[in-house]
Amino acid sequence: MISLFDDRFVGSCTLFEEYVHRLALRVVGSTGLDAAAREPGTPAELAARAGLDAARAPVAVGWLLATLALTGRAVRAGDGRFHIPVALPDLDPEEVAQAQERHDPSALASYRMAALVAALYPQVLRGS
Numbered sequence: 001m002i003s004l005f006d007d008r009f010v011g012s013c014t015l016f017e018e019y020v021h022r023l024a025l026r027v028v029g030s031t032g033l034d035a036a037a038r039e040p041g042t043p044a045e046l047a048a049r050a051g052l053d054a055a056r057a058p059v060a061v062g063w064l065l066a067t068l069a070l071t072g073r074a075v076r077a078g079d080g081r082f083h084i085p086v087a088l089p090d091l092d093p094e095e096v097a098q099a100q101e102r103h104d105p106s107a108l109a110s111y112r113m114a115a116l117v118a119a120l121y122p123q124v125l126r127g128s
Contacts, residue, residue, distance in 0.1 A: 015100045027122060041082065045081075
C-alpha cells in the first residue's frame with residue numbers, strides 16, 4: 001500500500017505553513033494591525049484601531065492573529081483578545097516558495113493562490 005503522507009507530502013505541508021505565516025506577517029504589517037495590536041483587543045477592536053472595515057475585517061483579523069499566535073508572534077488571552085508584544089519581522093515569503101520549488105514543484109499552484117489572496121487582503125479588509 002502507498003502511504004498518502006510520505007516525506008515529500010509532509011515536507012510540502014511544513015513549507016506551505018511557513019509560506020502562509022510569512023504572508024500573514026505581510027498582511028498584518030501592511031494593514032496597520034501590528035501597530036493596532038500593541039495594546040490588547042478583540043479582532044473587532046483591533047480592526048477599528050487599524051481603520052479597517054467593521055463588517056468585513058473582524059473575522060479575517062481574528063484568523064490572521066490566530067495564525068501569528070501559532071508561532072508566538074501574537075498572544076491570545078483567554079478572553080479572546082490579542083496583542084502583538086514586539087515588532088514583527090519582515091520575512092520574505094518568496095524564499096519559502098523557492099524552497100518548495102526545489103522540494104516539489106507540483107505544490108506551487110497553492111502558493112500562487114495564497115499569494116493572490118494575500119495581495120487582495122488589505123484592500124478587502126479596508127472595505128474597498
